[in-house]
Amino acid sequence: MAVKEGERILLVDPDGKNFLIRVEKDKEISTHRGVINLGNVVGKEYGDFALTHNERGKFYIIKPSVNDFMMKVKRKTQIIYPKDAALIVMWLGLEEGSRVIEIGSGSGSLTIALANAVGERGKIYSYERRKDFMENAIKNVENSGLIDRVEFKVREAHEGFDEKEVDAVFIDLPSPWDALDPAVKALRGGGRLGVLSPTCNQIETMAVKMEERGFIEISSFELLVRYMLPRKGMTRPFERMVGHTGYLLFGIKINPEFDL
């Protein structure tokens, strides 16, 4: 599979440093090991390497994954990390063609993961209160090549959403309960609601409100990723780890028994 102009590639230094960049014929990229002429990269195979002008730097050319796009977003907010995004995609039950509302676009890292999961036939409706955040998120999603699957809207959560019968709603807001009623209205019967919150207090309040609203299968957890150092005769966990990103909370909407 050869690199074409216009594609995004990941240039990976053997030391682990890497660059996510769009290939253009006349562009150069300056690294700590020298300059790479991106014109020379066109036509190479993925998995090949490119040398810097001084031949001191050797960078492997990799097709970026959704994980890479997420980690490379320009951050104007705290981002949702791939480990949490992976479980969000799984617990929301996303599949090709799913329609999902995201409330709180932030920097767009979760948006990328959601858009990747629903495929070309799916759609993400991403709401964000702050115009400057949204504009940054749009650029980040464009950069991942998935912008056609996402519709961004500037709006406060409590104002409600335009969509009906969506398969899933994800809320990343300081007061997730502000979006609960609009989420219930937008979700189809049996649709899944997810929330990420950093504090015990937020998931407690939100879980209680979800229970009052009749959600079933309410479940909350957090995820600890523990990196290992596998080395010959000396395998052990890393000495430092991320201790907390946030608590996840999920539930399934059921239909009201009587019209309210």
Next chain:
Amino acid sequence: MAVKEGERILLVDPDGKNFLIRVEKDKEISTHRGVINLGNVVGKEYGDFALTHNERGKFYIIKPSVNDFMMKVKRKTQIIYPKDAALIVMWLGLEEGSRVIEIGSGSGSLTIALANAVGERGKIYSYERRKDFMENAIKNVENSGLIDRVEFKVREAHEGFDEKEVDAVFIDLPSPWDALDPAVKALRGGGRLGVLSPTCNQIETMAVKMEERGFIEISSFELLVRYMLPRKGMTRPFERMVGHTGYLLFGIKINPEFDL
């Protein structure tokens, strides 16, 4: 969205017990709370409930997610759990259209997650040494409705694979290194290799061999999911948790500099 004959539904008891079943007009299902006539379920909306014949049991009708299909596979082996599968999908960089080799179909739970992630245009090639395991895995994947995306083959890992230029390979074998050379041959440049192993020793041996084979971005970790009990004024983690499923190990294949 109304339930149609032939669809798989999840019937969820408010106490959390649930049944995954295919809707057929003349079928009945016996639960601990009484009998449900599945004919009565046809035409109901997802999110509605069905009553048992004695009206003592009330079961919500939910569209099952990939998570549900995985947890409900008929097990002939230790299965890969949704939490690990979610990170495997993310770290392998899967997207609509990806082509993936899985070595060790087991009971097919990961196969379901992989098939869900690659969409209709993608393909999973799932190799399994034991015919009885494969037959069970096939039934489980059929039950999830994703069988069209999966090709099963009975074969030992060291015999090699038929596919070329696949995007990702996942190995779940007691001796994952038996599949390393075949995996390298099948992967495209920049393709991703993933491994799940229960012991420190296995990931150590495999990581060393992957490094020798030139893989870059080698990374290993395990995942701890910690369930919370969010209750008004009394929020705390669960008292018991799963302490270990396995270590995950990933790397990216680069192209050999010279033909070997």
Next chain:
Amino acid sequence: MAVKEGERILLVDPDGKNFLIRVEKDKEISTHRGVINLGNVVGKEYGDFALTHNERGKFYIIKPSVNDFMMKVKRKTQIIYPKDAALIVMWLGLEEGSRVIEIGSGSGSLTIALANAVGERGKIYSYERRKDFMENAIKNVENSGLIDRVEFKVREAHEGFDEKEVDAVFIDLPSPWDALDPAVKALRGGGRLGVLSPTCNQIETMAVKMEERGFIEISSFELLVRYMLPRKGMTRPFERMVGHTGYLLFGIKINPEFDL
């Protein structure tokens, strides 16, 4: 070191099952492997084994540790486990001769650890609201041989304590703040206060109140013990683990600047 009559011994089955028992000449103990005559144990060395009457059972004779005494208390309440007790002893700064108030004797398991840590010259004042719990705790501490170091009192926390200038106070109550003012009065300047609570809400409320009361070095944490299965070529963590016992909270009392 030979076993003497009246001593407590631990009889350990090679399979890990064990019995904590007081050695008396005419006593027998019935195990799943047969009967052991305790008279035969007198005079044996610690580390030797005793056989059952039918010679089918072989039990090693071990001098019990504080850990064993704690795990073998007769439980009328949830107990504090050795892992938490070990950190409580460390974070309270206990040493030979320390004087400590414990509020909430429960079943006396922590009492045993505290009494062990302060030595013969130290003293534990253990307060318990319920007479039946206290009587059970007394028996448990007697059984550990440390009763001379402990003074038990039946009293509600808010009624206050008789002691002054104690080195440390530990609170294990559903409403730990009920004991805060009495604790401040009883502690010496620079004395340490510790709390164990199962929920986020309790440590939040208590930490805020301790801060208002001028405590310094306030610190809260929980402890996860992850058991390993070290086996030749197959080392890995256990599949199940204890996910939560409680949150610990500590602080140091400083003297008020003005008399209040």
Next chain:
Amino acid sequence: MAVKEGERILLVDPDGKNFLIRVEKDKEISTHRGVINLGNVVGKEYGDFALTHNERGKFYIIKPSVNDFMMKVKRKTQIIYPKDAALIVMWLGLEEGSRVIEIGSGSGSLTIALANAVGERGKIYSYERRKDFMENAIKNVENSGLIDRVEFKVREAHEGFDEKEVDAVFIDLPSPWDALDPAVKALRGGGRLGVLSPTCNQIETMAVKMEERGFIEISSFELLVRYMLPRKGMTRPFERMVGHTGYLLFGIKINPEFDL
């Protein structure tokens, strides 16, 4: 309890920065907030504060705990942390009067915890291969005021120990098995052996050897301490945590059935 000349005190800045220092009348200590004349501290009560010369700094005077002494050792090696030391003391079953061999004094942090746990009547025999490490460890233990309970010896582990019938042995060496035979000889029947090792491989090898030597109740685990941030309405775990210090391994020596 008033501060006397010659005592070690902890001076604690409200921001958490602290200094461990010996009180001498004519000494001054320079802090980031100004100079404190230690002569002025004599006669104050523990829990009072001392002001810097410019009155801009306010430091609380605290009696240091074993935890403080451990964290303040001058480090020439990786140290054993209080959390691990606390569990080592508990799992070795230490009590007033215990006699313990430590192999690998390192910087003496564990030595301090062991010496604190065995009281005035106990004894720690601390072996260290490197004279420079031992001299540093001696200074650190002197500084904690517990030097009378410790005997240091420069020696390689495989050369064996002078003591017999000790209650416990703790090994902190890169090749803990070098000390296994000497440990078995020095331990009393039913005595406890403990090991700390950073890698899976070390505990695996050592556990297998302990089993071959007949040790019972072999148990291995690691300890994760997760700090919490309890704040009004916003309680959550810290974002960063220590992911790994080492694996602990324990077992109980039984007597050989026949003279070897």
